[in-house]
Amino acid sequence: MGKKEQILLTLDGKYTGYIPVIPVANTFAARWSGKPMGEVMSNSELYAQAVIDCRKHFDYDGLWVNGFGGVAAALGQGLTDKFGQESLTGEGVILTRESLEQLHEFRADQDLNLDGMINAIRMMKEQEPDQPIFTVVSSPASTAAVMMDVGNFYISMIKDPEFVKEVIRRITEPLVESVKMLARAGVDVIWNPMPTLSGTCISRKLYEQICRESNMYFNEQVRKCGLRLVAHACGKWDDRFDLLFGEGNDGVHVSECNFQEVCQMYGKDTCIMGDIPSVPIMLFGTPEEVYQTAFGNCMEALSYGTFILSPDCGMPPDVPYENIEEMCRAARDAVEKIGK
Numbered sequence: 093m094g095k096k097e098q099i100l101l102t103l104d105g106k107y108t109g110y111i112p113v114i115p116v117a118n119t120f121a122a123r124w125s126g127k128p129m130g131e132v133m134s135n136s137e138l139y140a141q142a143v144i145d146c147r148k149h150f151d152y153d154g155l156w157v158n159g160f161g162g163v164a165a166a167l168g169q170g171l172t173d174k175f176g177q178e179s180l181t182g183e184g185v186i187l188t189r190e191s192l193e194q195l196h197e198f199r200a201d202q203d204l205n206l207d208g209m210i211n212a213i214r215m216m217k218e219q220e221p222d223q224p225i226f227t228v229v230s231s232p233a234s235t236a237a238v239m240m241d242v243g244n245f246y247i248s249m250i251k252d253p254e255f256v257k258e259v260i261r262r263i264t265e266p267l268v269e270s271v272k273m274l275a276r277a278g279v280d281v282i283w284n285p286m287p288t289l290s291g292t293c294i295s296r297k298l299y300e301q302i303c304r305e306s307n308m309y310f311n312e313q314v315r316k317c318g319l320r321l322v323a324h325a326c327g328k329w330d331d332r333f334d335l336l337f338g339e340g341n342d343g344v345h346v347s348e349c350n351f352q353e354v355c356q357m358y359g360k361d362t363c364i365m366g367d368i369p370s371v372p373i374m375l376f377g378t379p380e381e382v383y384q385t386a387f388g389n390c391m392e393a394l395s396y397g398t399f400i401l402s403p404d405c406g407m408p409p410d411v412p413y414e415n416i417e418e419m420c421r422a423a424r425d426a427v428e429k430i431g432k
């Protein structure tokens with residue numbers, strides 16, 4: 093069985109005698125390549141090559157296509173943002189209901205950002221056909237937060253929830269269209285980070301009333317494309333894990349949580365991903381601390397279900413190389429210890 097098949101089966105909840113190690117290593121790979129970060133991140137070929145070479149060098153799993161901010165930019169580029177400036181990214185351009193009327197039409201086949209991603213995917217498939225390709229696509233509600241400006245998004249949730257729902261509705265189909273295009277290009281897994289929808293930012297009630305339905309619809313559409321889906325519960329989700337784990341994700345990439353409790357409660361039905369603290373352990377910890385945390389995570393999670401070992405958020409660009417080697421070694425040792 094190839095690596096890609098093993099990893100996809102892991103996400104389907106089937107243990108294959110292998111623990112995938114998949115750090116979210118996009119900026120890390122760009123830094124590792126030794127070229128200027130800005131240049132790599134804005135050039136799809138340089139970027140793809142950095143990701144491919146870096147993965148091979150450390151022998152972890154998975155390739156990351158650079159995050160897709162394209163829908164916000166495609167819909168809102170050139171509109172006036174909250175500072176009165178012409179926006180390049182579509183951030184903060186939907187401040188009132190009237191601004192909804194000004195959004196551009198979305199054409200997936202004419203989107204330059206998407207074009208660059210597809211180019212990177214092609215290179216990855218050619219050079220590493222046995223590695224799954226992950227890409228970052230934010231949910232409709234998270235994208236709405238960006239386009240409305242987060243402060244305005246939170247205030248509107250309380251003062252005018254129908255407005256927020258309308259923005260989410262307007263953004264949903266363009267996002268689904270993009271996902272379809274990425275699926276055709278050969279992406280395997282959508283990774284959906286939701287820091288702005290966490291308990292660190294909004295109440296469980298607001299999440300449930302305003303964001304959840306669109307998350308579930310979006311997830312369903314992603315899975316209809318034949319893609320796997322991993323939600324990244326970035327920040328505090330303890331008070332709403334029951335909701336998140338019921339939204340049709342194949343995997344949940346956890347962060348600040350009671351890891352044992354989450355594995356115990358949800359690991360049987362959903363693949364868990366995590367949970368090495370990205371900054372205190374991966375970046376600043378000793379190799380020994382990384383090994384102990386990683387090994388502990390594997391043994392804990394594997395006693396309930398399937399698991400992907402990863403830092404608990406994006407891997408910082410300056411993580412010491414030895415810490416990555418220790419993370420990979422811990423996963424191999426855990427498999428040996430389990431003895432299957």
Ligand SMILES: [Zn+2]
Nearest residue numbers: 326404405406
């Ligand atoms: Zn995160």
